[in-house]
Amino acid sequence: MDLQSLAMTLEASLDPTQNKQAETVLLREQKKPGFTLLLLRIVASDTYGSTARLASALYFKNFIRRNWTDENGNYKLPQQEVVSIKQELIGLMINVPANIQYQLGDAVGVIADSDFWRRWDTLVDDLVSRLTPDNARINNGVLQVAHSIFKRWRPLYRSDELFTEVNHVLAKFGDPFVQLLGNTDRMIEQNKDDRSALSQYFSTMNLLMKLLYDLSVQDLPPIFEDNMQSLTSLLHKYLIYDNPLLHSDGDGESGPLEFVKSGIFEVLVLYAQKYEDAFGPFVEQFVGSSWNLLTTTGLETKNDILVSKALQFLTSVTRLSQHAQAFNNEETMSQVVERVVLPNLSLRDSDMEMLEDEPIEFIRRDLEGSDSETRRRAATDFLQQILAQFQKLVTEVVLRYINHYLSEYSRNPSVNWKSKDTAVYLFSSIAAKGAVTTSQGVKSVNELVNILEFFQANVAADLVSDSDVPPILKVDAIKYLYMFRSQITREQWRDAFPLVVKHLGSPDYVVYTYAAIALERVLALTDHSKQPVIDSADVAPLSAQLLEHLFQLIERNPEPPKLQENEFLMRSVMRVLIVIRDGVVPITDVVLANFAKITQIISTNPANPRFYYYHFEALGAFIRFAGPRQPEKLENGLYPVFLNILENDVQEFIPYVFQLFAALLEANPSGSLTAYYTSLAQPILNPQLWSSKGNIPALVRLVSSLVTRGASQMAENKQLESILGIFQNLIVNKANEVYGFELLESIMANFAPSIIEPYFITILQLLFTRLQNSKTEAFSSRFVRFYHFISSRIDSGLGADWFINRANQVQEGLYVQLYLSIILPDTQKLARPLDRKIAVISLCKTLTDSVAFAEKYKKGWGFTCEALLKLLENPPIIASMDETIADQDVDDMSFGVGFTQLQTTKRPARDFWPGVTDVKTWVGQELQSTNARQGGRIQKFAEERLSESPQALQVLSTYMNR
Secondary structure: OOHHHHHHHHHHOOOOOOHHHHHHHHHHHOOOOOHHHHHHHHHHOOOOOHHHHHHHHHHHHHHHHHHOEOOOOOEOOOHHHHHHHHHHHHHHHHHOOHHHHHHHHHHHHHHHHHHOOOOOOOHHHHHHHHOOOOOHHHHHHHHHHHHHHHHHHOOOOOOHHHHHHHHHHHHHHHHHHHHHHHHHHHHHHHOOOOHHHHHHHHHHHHHHHHHHHHHHOOOOOHHHHHOHHHHHHHHHHHHOOOOHHHOOOOOOOOOHHHHHHHHHHHHHHHHHHHOHHHHHHHHHHHHHHHHHHHHHOOOOHHHHHHHHHHHHHHHHHHOOHHHHHHHOOHHHHHHHHHHHHHHHHOOOHHHHHHHHHOHHHHHHHHOOOOOOOOHHHHHHHHHHHHHHHOHHHHHHHHHHHHHHHHHHHHHOOOOOHHHHHHHHHHHHHHHEEEEEEOOOEEEEEOOOOOHHHHHHHHHHHHHHOOOOOOHHHHHHHHHHHHHOHHHOOHHHHHHHHHHHHHHHHOOOHHHHHHHHHHHHHHHOOEOOOOOEOOOHHHHHHHHHHHHHHHHHHHOOOOOHHHHOOOHHHHHHHHHHHHHHHHHHHHHHHHHHHHHHHHHHHHOOOOOOHHHHHHHHHHHHHHHHHHOOOOHHHHHHHHHHHHHHHHHOOOOOOHHHHHHHHHHHHHHOOOOOOOHHHHHHHHHHOOOOHHHOHHHHHHHHHHHHHHHHHHHHHHHHOOOHHHHHHHHHHHHOOOOOHHHHHHHHHHHHHHOOHHHHHHHHHHHHHHHHHHHHHOOOHHHHHHHHHHHHHHHHOHHHOOOHHHHHHHHHHHOOOHHHHHHHHHHHHHHOOOOOHHHHHHHHHHHHHHHHHOHHHHHOOHHHHHHHHHHHHHHHHOOOOOOOOOOOOOOOOHHHOOOOOOOOOOOOOOOOOOOOOOOOOOHHHHHHHHHHHHHHHOOOHHHHHHHHHOOOOHHHHHHHHHHHOO
16 A cells, blocks of 8 residues: 555544544554554655644554564564664654654653663663754654653652663763753743743743653652752742743633643652652742742633642642641631632632533542542642641631631522532531542541531531522532541431432432432442441332433433433442342333443444443443343343444444353353354354454453353354364463463363363463463463362362373373472462362362372372361361452543453352362361271371371371361
8 A cells, every 4th residue: 555545544544434444454554564664654744634644643653552562572563663663763753743742752652661771772862862952842852752751650669670770861861951951941041032932942841840750750860969959949940930921812721831830840749748858958938939829820720730739739848747837827827728728719710611511521520539630629638738737726717717608608698609619618628537538438537527517507408408509509518428428327328318319300410410429429338347328128119210310311412422421320320230239120121221222322432431331330230130030131132232332343342242241141040052142152253353452351251151051062063172272372472371271261161071182182282381481470370270170170070180191191201290390389379269279179189089199109199198288277268259249440440442340240250169168177078088988098198108297197187087
């Protein structure tokens, strides 16, 4: 394909009406050598439009992310192509527009994760060589590349390897960086009357602040510590710097000044938290300037990030008692509340505009736990930090302001409702101590205030009243219950819960969404004994109406982007289904119809990963609880919808669909394969499906479920070889080895040994090759578990002797080496209780039933006995089956075209020996019964083969004589 055609195809890949066809073409083209270099040529050329160049940069980034190295760190591209990419990428990135620069920067970051610095040790020299004293455009490109690489250090834990890398960079980049800071400062002074040049140099200063943070995040570089005086002087200069030429035109968008000052505050927070010894002497000037900035900066939206960063700095400083003492008097505290806290807590006109125009964004920003850097969040954190230092003083001062605002509201409620909103927010800020948790809300409260009295006196009326209460006050009332939910007793919740449910019927988007949020969280709330605060019996009578109304709210606008906009509503649907469990059976038809409809709509344009995660979790709960009672109905209703997703290759949904297919199959009590699943078996064994990493865990689960119910049918249909081919591909890959073992165990547990026999030698050869050439701790552990799984299943025609015979067919005498060097020592490393349990059963059955160990491996019998007794010193205790569905926090999850585990369909680890509950008792009974059956042979073996281990013989005797 020529470059022009490729550029047009890339442009089409961004068009929803053409992207499927374009992706198909690109998937074919990317297999050709040099494909990445063609992409970079398109990016580099002004001949192609900006859309095509951006599309090419996007595709390059994503291609590099998938195809730079394999799981072992080996290049997947030809060596010459790798070299060419590294040679071209830096120079190209420096010269392209900013939007393309960001995409290429991400690609540089991916390459750096793999190669920097040992396989790309010339990179820093290359960057430094391109820096100039005064060319802002070139410098900005170089600095953007540097930031793309060095920002990787921010979340990393300390390690010798990491510090070696940082020191490598500082040795080459430290001095040029400090020089560039000085040069940029001088160029800003020289160009203070030239708007265009000044903006360019301020962009440079903004990048320098990001890099200052990157370079300091792990440890304070000596070059910065040695120059702390001049460095802090420069930071302070630009913290208070002003120039009308840099003022942004409107009130909404931050400009160069705000970005640079925000970056400075990020550095100051880092230095205040980590480098007090070096930075401490310079703190006071920044505290004073921060105070001045906060009291003089306007309420415009463009200043939000700057103000929140300044508040974060003051919050960091007040953690240190020597700096916090400045606030320890009533007059200063009043000034703090009046001039800093209140202006940033109170609702502004821009907040109300967002509430009306973008209500879902308002909610996301307002929610506790949101990572949005809002003024309210930062002001609350600052106030709570001072409260932690001076609880009595802060409480008394703030309560005066709260009473003032409540009094102002009572004089004219219809006009002064914002005053009450401020009062309620202020009270919540000083009432809560510590972090607000996802599961419990506020767990610790300020003992100097009474949250229930305040609620009853000032908040409850807004929740109860049907009159014209402003929506924001209803939101405040619901949010108050949401925040302090764990401080409210079960009996109090019985009164409050119907009021929350009632507000789902509000016509106001924000009110009914907050009602859904509070409803979901209180239904998930448990008391100290892990019992739900709201019983399922209290919810079941309301469930039909509740679910129907939630579905109506979700489906109010059937356009795909709008329908999936509000993830909070779908999360509530999920929670109601989890709580009522099989109470959903009587309303199966209604729930099924709504799920099928929503799935069909959102599959045309997946737009909100959180929404569709909760959607599929809810579907999983529905299948789990309604499936066993009405399996055919659910299969008939969902199978066509799921099949449509597979046929249309909706990649975001496919891993979810495979999990739900497995859940549907497992929920069917018939125990056999229906026609649907028989027809599904062959397509899901298509290797193309298994090429996507995100599909693999879900496909393994589904194939395992199919094998469990239909092994004989699959054997008749000649599908075992396909399954074994998949196993072979999984087991050679470190990232997928665990799934390979899961699949192998399903095969061994369900296919008759006579069917497996022709393939088992090859299976062992694959496993032994991995053990010999690229053994990992995880692989060894899973192999040992697999051995014990085979060894324990004598009743199924397997057992230790069966394994020994086939291992020695691979290589004579191999079993003994394997048993002594890997199986026995690594058995003691098994950590999971079920793995240890199966090892106990395996070792015991080896002692009682193995002919090879009785007759051939006499020393091995003694070693096995000692290993068994050692395991029993800390016997595995298998927890009883827990029906609780784990609560997954989406803030901790990464979404995309990959695998996300559905908690509602998660299969518990399988116990192949459920009847064995006390392994010590079972071992004693097994040894005694076998010894009696075999005329005392076990006792005789013990006395002969443990003669050099009298302690082991004594312990074994206690088991045999119980």
